[in-house]
Amino acid sequence: MTTSTRQPRIKILINSGMALSNVLEIPTGFNFENVARNVALEALLEGGQTKTPKPMKTGTTIAGLVCKEGVVLGADTRATSGEVVADKMCAKIHYISPNIYCCGAGTAADTEKTTDLLSSNLTIFSMNSGRNPRVVMAVNILQDMLFRYRGQIGASLILGGVDCNGNHLYTVGPYGSIDNVPYLAMGSGDLAALGILEDRFKPNMEMEEAKELVRDAIHSGIMSDLGSGNNIDICVISKQGVDYIRPYQESEYKDKRQKRYKYGPGTTSILTEKIVPLELEVVQETVQRMDTA
Amino acid sequence: MAAVYMSANRSENAFSTVDLVPEWAQEEVSTGTTIMAVEFEGGVVIGADSRTTTGAYIANRVTDKLTPIHDRIFCCRSGSAADTQAVADIVTYQLGFHSIELDEPPLVQTAANLFKQTCYRYREELMAGIIVAGWDKRRGGQEHCLTGELLCAMNEELMDSFLKELPTGIKVYTVPMGGMIVRQPVSVGGSGSSYIYGFMDSNYKPGMTKEECLHFCTQALALAMERDGSSGGVARLAAITEEGLERRVVLGNQLPKFSNA
Numbered sequence: 102m103t104t105s106t107r108q109p110r111i112k113i114l115i116n117s118g119m120a121l122s123n124v125l126e127i128p129t130g131f132n133f134e135n136v137a138r139n140v141a142l143e144a145l146l147e148g149g150q151t152k153t154p155k156p157m158k159t160g161t162t163i164a165g166l167v168c169k170e171g172v173v174l175g176a177d178t179r180a181t182s183g184e185v186v187a188d189k190m191c192a193k194i195h196y197i198s199p200n201i202y203c204c205g206a207g208t209a210a211d212t213e214k215t216t217d218l219l220s221s222n223l224t225i226f227s228m229n230s231g232r233n234p235r236v237v238m239a240v241n242i243l244q245d246m247l248f249r250y251r252g253q254i255g256a257s258l259i260l261g262g263v264d265c266n267g268n269h270l271y272t273v274g275p276y277g278s279i280d281n282v283p284y285l286a287m288g289s290g291d292l293a294a295l296g297i298l299e300d301r302f303k304p305n306m307e308m309e310e311a312k313e314l315v316r317d318a319i320h321s322g323i324m325s326d327l328g329s330g331n332n333i334d335i336c337v338i339s340k341q342g343v344d345y346i347r348p349y350q351e352s353e354y355k356d357k358r359q360k361r362y363k364y365g366p367g368t369t370s371i372l373t374e375k376i377v378p379l380e381l382e383v384v385q386e387t388v389q390r391m392d393t394a
Numbered sequence: 395m396a397a398v399y400m401s402a403n404r405s406e407n408a409f410s411t412v413d414l415v416p417e418w419a420q421e422e423v424s425t426g427t428t429i430m431a432v433e434f435e436g437g438v439v440i441g442a443d444s445r446t447t448t449g450a451y452i453a454n455r456v457t458d459k460l461t462p463i464h465d466r467i468f469c470c471r472s473g474s475a476a477d478t479q480a481v482a483d484i485v486t487y488q489l490g491f492h493s494i495e496l497d498e499p500p501l502v503q504t505a506a507n508l509f510k511q512t513c514y515r516y517r518e519e520l521m522a523g524i525i526v527a528g529w530d531k532r533r534g535g536q537e538h539c540l541t542g543e544l545l546c547a548m549n550e551e552l553m554d555s556f557l558k559e560l561p562t563g564i565k566v567y568t569v570p571m572g573g574m575i576v577r578q579p580v581s582v583g584g585s586g587s588s589y590i591y592g593f594m595d596s597n598y599k600p601g602m603t604k605e606e607c608l609h610f611c612t613q614a615l616a617l618a619m620e621r622d623g624s625s626g627g628v629a630r631l632a633a634i635t636e637e638g639l640e641r642r643v644v645l646g647n648q649l650p651k652f653s654n655a
Binding site: 247248274276278280292 | 446448451453454456457474475476477479480519
């Protein structure tokens with residue numbers, strides 16, 4: 102007989118004087134309440150010196166191509182917020198499943214969350230069915246979701262992966278349109294990158310040649326586009342596995358830090374200290390037994 | 395609490411205007427397009443160009459706009475890429491389900507009506523022009539042309555009684571309605587179709603063979619792709635008959651030339 106440790110789960114509702122005793126019912130789907138707040142804030146700040154911060158976008162050059170042994174994906178690493186570089190080492194190649202990776206261009210938060218959601222769903226599917234997900238499945242799920250949100254999710258994605266049906270490369274647009282092509286570039290630097298790809302792409306390329314071609318495509322995007330820059334990441338997916346090379350090539354224009362920006366303890370002197378105990382009274386106590394055997 | 399602010403305008407979305415993403419990349423992906431379908435005895439020939447544009451940029455120059463809906467039924471898509479792909483997916487599912495229930499291959503007319511239902515119901519939101527063509531054993535080769543944008547209503551009963559009076563084999567429709575469905579021996583669609591109505595009217599003859607139809611389609615597509623900026627790339631053709639499907643691609647440099655320039 103096993104002795105199971107029964108962990109009681111105690112739920113205590115605290116009346117701390119703040120109006121937070123009820124858990125808010127979160128409606129399903131997107132919550133657009135902050136949009137109204139942002140509009141009001143902008144109206145307040147209009148004419149003043151300060152501006153509301155722009156959402157972080159991956160200005161971006163992303164590219165992908167199908168070669169003989171698998172799929173090669175590439176991306177730059179610059180994320181911009183208006184005219185400021187918000188992140189110099191942004192990871193734009195997102196993990197979807199062990200055999201599928203996705204590059205994202207557009208609004209950084211949207212690409213991040215969409216690919217996260219897709220990855221979670223596919224993991225659940227893998228566990229349920231015991232199979233590796235197929236690239237078409239990922240593409241269909243993305244297409245469904247983006248079409249349902251009618252372009253409000255600003256995510257342009259390049260999905261690449263290797264499955265039992267071969268090597269695949271797909272692009273999904275923000276409105277939910279998909280294209281299946283052997284080579285692709287997306288983002289603000291796509292014209293420059295596509296020029297390189299159109300010139301030198303051949304079907305069934307060797308792996309090393311393919312990596313160089315993708316690197317060159319991203320490099321031309323970085324050189325010709327303001328929204329792309331810094332380092333180049335490459336992700337190589339093949340039957341044997343995934344090689345995520347980050348960074349594949351570092352930027353030639355790296356800056357050196359002038360000073361140390363870490364502050365040791367004691368840098369800020371404490372002038373006064375005041376401790377106010379929070380008056381709490383236990384309003385309700387419920388014990389729910391959980392069988393955690 | 396706060397009101398939900400949703401922009402009804404399609405172009406206002408997560409992208410802001412002051413940005414490093416160029417204007418043309420913020421547009422929705424549209425299949426500018428030229429699509430067409432021609433009937434012949436025993437089957438149907440369908441054709442399309444291969445260009446998908448986002449504004450002025452060609453997002454995909456080798457698109458396949460001839461989408462299978464069922465084994466012997468295809469649709470040619472024009473309009474918004476996302477909308478047409480979604481509608482085609484919906485109809486593929488509905489038709490597949492219907493076919494399994496019936497335990498026999500579905501009729502082209504059924505497929506066309508399913509398209510019409512979706513396109514008409516959501517006509518305010520969708521931008522989709524679709525030609526449905528294929529082979530079924532009741533009527534042989536046939537095609538139906540759909541536009542999802544006009545505003546008239548359709549009287550189902552009137553149409554049914556009208557249809558019943560027609561003997562099978564006659565390919566004439568005279569019901570002008572919208573979200574509409576019209577059955578014709580030849581039809582063209584998409585932005586490039588305006589340039590080839592004349593060619594179509596003067597060169598189509600009833601009773602052509604499959605090869606003649608393929609030749610006719612190639613020529614028409616070449617003419618449209620020459621004149622329409624939103625059509626181009628390669629010409630994709632398919633011939634659907636009882637035996638099966640034959641797909642052809644005519645590359646850009648192999649298209650017939652009509653001018654000396």
